Amino acid sequence: MKVSKETPARSADGYVMGALGLGLLVAGGLLLVRAGQPLLGLPLLLAGGLVLAGLYMLAPNQAAVLTLFGAYIGSDHQAGLRWANPLALKRKLSLRDRNLNAPTLKVNDARGNPIEISAVVVWRVRDSAQALFQVDDYEAYVRVQAEAAIRHLAACYAYDEGEDLSDGAITLRGGQDAVAQALRSELQARFDDAGVEVLDAKLSHLAYAPEIAQVMLRRQQAEAIISARQKIVHGAVSMVEAALQGLSERKIVELDDERKAAMVSNLLVVLCSDKDTQPIVNTGTLYN
Numbered sequence: 001m002k003v004s005k006e007t008p009a010r011s012a013d014g015y016v017m018g019a020l021g022l023g024l025l026v027a028g029g030l031l032l033v034r035a036g037q038p039l040l041g042l043p044l045l046l047a048g049g050l051v052l053a054g055l056y057m058l059a060p061n062q063a064a065v066l067t068l069f070g071a072y073i074g075s076d077h078q079a080g081l082r083w084a085n086p087l088a089l090k091r092k093l094s095l096r097d098r099n100l101n102a103p104t105l106k107v108n109d110a111r112g113n114p115i116e117i118s119a120v121v122v123w124r125v126r127d128s129a130q131a132l133f134q135v136d137d138y139e140a141y142v143r144v145q146a147e148a149a150i151r152h153l154a155a156c157y158a159y160d161e162g163e164d165l166s167d168g169a170i171t172l173r174g175g176q177d178a179v180a181q182a183l184r185s186e187l188q189a190r191f192d193d194a195g196v197e198v199l200d201a202k203l204s205h206l207a208y209a210p211e212i213a214q215v216m217l218r219r220q221q222a223e224a225i226i227s228a229r230q231k232i233v234h235g236a237v238s239m240v241e242a243a244l245q246g247l248s249e250r251k252i253v254e255l256d257d258e259r260k261a262a263m264v265s266n267l268l269v270v271l272c273s274d275k276d277t278q279p280i281v282n283t284g285t286l287y288n
Helices: 014-033 038-053 128-133 138-156 176-194 210-250 257-272
Strands: 055-058 062-068 071-076 080-083 089-094 098-101 105-108 114-125 196-208
Touching: 014 038, 014 055, 014 080, 055 062, 055 089, 062 128, 071 128, 089 128, 098 138, 105 138, 114 138, 114 176, 128 176, 138 176, 138 196, 176 196
Parallel strands: none
Antiparallel strands: 055 080, 062 071, 062 089, 098 114, 105 114, 114 196
16 A cells, blocks of 8 residues: 555643653552552553553654554654554654765766766655655665666766757756756655655766776867867957958058968967967068
C-alpha cells in the first residue's frame, strides 16, 4: 500500500498526562500499602504505568511517526513532552535541513569527453510517512538518486563551449545557474517518492578527467588565441578604414591604389603584430 501523505497523530500534552500517570501510581500505591485494597490498588498502578509509557519527547524540527500493530496512525510535529497511545510505536525522525556532499564522479559529458563532477545538495524530509514507509532507507535513497541525477545531468550538457554548439547553448562551465536549476528539478522529481524536498543544489567540483586535462587545456588556449586574433584583426581593419577615410575627406594627401595598398599593409602589420614594430623613416619622395 502506498502511503501518499502524512496525517496528524492524536496526541496530548505530555505534562498533563505525566501528572495524571504519577497521580494514578501514587493513588494505587496508597490503596495497596496503607488501605490494603489490592483489587483497587493494582489496577490503578497498572493504569498509571500505561499512561507514563505513552510519554515521549520531541525536539524542534523533529517528528514522531506512530504505528499501531503495523498500521500507520499519524505523525506528531509538536515539540516538547507529548503523549500518545501507549501501545503505539513511536519512531522519531529529523525534519532539519541536511547537506549531502556527493562524491566526485567520473562521467562523460554530452560530447563524450570524460569529466569529473560533484555537487552539494541541501535537502530535508517533507513528508515523514513517505520517508519511512515508501522507501526502505530514505537517507540511502537520497544518496543513490543524487548520484544518478548528477550522472544524467553531466550527459545532457557539454563541459565547455565549442564549434559544434550553437550560440547561447548551455554548458556545465558557462551556464552554472541554468545547470543548478536543472539539477534541482531532476533531484526533486527523483526525491518526491521518498517525501524529501530539495532546498538547493549546486555543482561543487567540475574538471576534465586527468587523462585529457592537458589536451583540453591546450585546446582552450588555442580557441582563446583565435578569438583574440579575430578581435584584433577586426579592430585593425576598422582603424585602417577610418584612417583612409579621414585622409580622403580632409584631402591631406592623394593616394593611388598602389600606395593605398601599401599603407593598408603597413598599418595592419603595425596593429596586428605581437611585438613592437621598428619604424623606418623614408627620406626620399613618396614613391622612392
